[in-house]
Amino acid sequence: MLRRLLPLLALLLAPASVAAQERVLNVYNWSDYIDPAVVERFTRETGIRVRYDVYDSLETLEGRLSAGRSGYDLIVPTSEPTFARLLRAGALLPLDRARIPNWGNLDPTLMARVAVIDPGNRHGAIYLWGTVGLGIRPDLVRAALPGVALDSLDILMKPENARRLARCGIMVMDSPTDVLPSVLRWLGRDPNGHSDADHRAAEAALRAIRPHVRAIVPSSAILDALATGEACVALTYSGDVIQAATRAREANRGVEVGYVMPREGAQLWFDLMAIPADAPNPEAAHAFINFLLQPDVMAAITNQVRYPNAVPTSRPMVAAAVRDDRNVFPDDAALARTFVAGTPPREAERARTRLWSRFKAGR
Structure with a gap:
């Protein structure tokens, strides 16, 4: 009798096992880039458990995905170059907007800028965004450069x-994708220029400052160095600088950190929520995207990490100190001067990689 019941029990238990597997969401996101309470709330409201892994560079993300079968349901690549490369490789699943009713909360103007690389915004929704500029210790910069703007x-x-x-510490983030367009813009050239002349000009400018650069490191390392006062100037992401400023104030050691959004025009970047083509649980990924696009949820994330989001109706719920900070939410005039980096041709990308290697090596 028991032997005859075993197949029936297996059939009865199998759906429960599958259902249990489907109630797990596997997320791969930047480190220090969400409010943990938001993840807990998602699980509480949906019953979907979240396995949340983090990375500190786009190279790490791309390496994990390039091997195939990463096991992740939701990733947050930066628009250029990673999202664009994954899109070209067919590695992203088109989003089903019927499962994302909160899609309408997204800022259409910002989404239009993303559409340059994702036609029709079919594969990505803006999570957070920001600019590339300088993190500085204003007191040390003014002391070394009296009267500097x-x-x-x-x-x-x-x-x-x-x-x-140089004495007080200069750092540059290890990201040619973000640094080279900014250098070209500073030189008065097209930030999306990929000619040999553009590369030579950018390399000459970088070589001229290389003897004075203490370190070329991931942006997360720059955040820590600015917060502790180990660096006085760093070329990096706006949000990392703003987080560093907050940590410095909380430490109360007399370290003041400020952000410089270049008047020459800052590079605008977007981190996009996307679903890998081989995601084991795309249904849960769609549910998480829809959850995150709620105004109160996005406000909580912005309050925690100090990066702007793309849900305008969240703004009243953002803390005034963050909401009114023009380094977090640039005004229309500053946004008009920003640019979005495009996707370089493959040969130009290889040339850029070689240029960057020479810059890092100091030769």
């Missing part, structure tokens, strides 16, 4: 300035 990449890119600032 604190609104330009001149602070770093003029060799005579870099030489005077």
Whole structure:
């Protein structure tokens, strides 16, 4: 009798096992980039358990996905270059907007800028966004460069300035995708220029300051160095600088950190919520995207990590100190001067990689 019941029991238990597997969401996101209470709330409201892994560089994310069968349901790649490359490779699942009723909360103007690389916004929804600029110790910069204007990449890119600032610590994030377009814009060139002349000009500018650069490291390391006062100038992401400023204030050690959004025009970037084509649980991923696009949820995330979101109706719920900070939410005039980096041709990308390797090596 028991032997005859075993197949029936197996059939009865199998759906429960499958259902249990389907109630797990596997997320891969940047480190220090969400409010943990938001993840807990999602599980509480949906019953979906979240396995949340983090990375500190796009190279790490791409390496994990390039192997195939990563096991992740939701990833948050930056628009350029990673999202664009994954899209070209067919590695992303088109989003089913019928499962994302909160899609309408997204800022159409910002989504239109993303549509340059994701036609029709079919594969990605903006999670958070920001600009590339300088994190500085204003007191040390003013002491080393009396009378300098604190609104330009001149602070770093003029060799005579870099030489005077070297003692207090200069850092550059290890990201040619973000650094080279900013350098080209500072030079008065097309930030999306990929000619040999553009590469030579950018390399010459970087080589001129290289002897004075202490470190070329991931942005997460720059955040820590700014917060502790180990660096006085760093080219990095706006949100990392703003987080560093908050940590410095909380530590109460007399370290003041400020952000410089370059008057020459700052690079605008977007981190996009996307679903890998081989995601084991795309249903849960759609549910999480829809959950995150609620105004109160996005406000909580912005309050925690100090990066702007793309849900305008969340703004009244963002803390005033964050909401009114023009480094977090640039005004229309500042946004009009920003640019979005495009996807370089493959040969230009290889040339850029070689250029960056020479810059890092100092030769």
